[in-house]
Amino acid sequence: MATTVESQQTRTEGVRTEPARTDRRIPLSVTISAWAVPVMVVGQFALIAALPVLIALFGALRSVPDRAVRRAAVPFGTSFAVPLAIWLTRPDGAQSLSKDMHPVFLALIVAASAVFIVTLRRARSGRR
Helix, strand or coil, rough: CHHHHHHHHHHHHHCCCCCCCCCCCHHHHHHHHHHHHHHHHHHHCCCHHHHHHHHHHHHHHHCCCCCCHHHHHHHHHHHHHHHHHHHHCCCCCCCHHHHCHHHHHHHHHHHHHHHHHHHHHHHHHCCC
């Protein structure tokens, strides 16, 4: 009996096992939407980017159990909501959100998107 246990231990010592993953599935729609937002905003489709922002924000807040992802989703959504609210409330605003948006807001949206995408990637791979 001792030889059987010993032989099983030597066989599994050299095998690298992956850590047990809990239910950390991140919906594909959240990841795709997170990637679509900076592409659409830089491509001057900022108003249409509201839909991927909403999908990514609500998907992250409702479906992703990782707190870091939820914490990164809030600045991601806020960075888009602020220029949208400014554009909607200004009586003399431009015809499109892309033309009315200040370049600093564009940089903030892209930076918040990058942080959100990296956080999603780390949560998907199981790292902290």
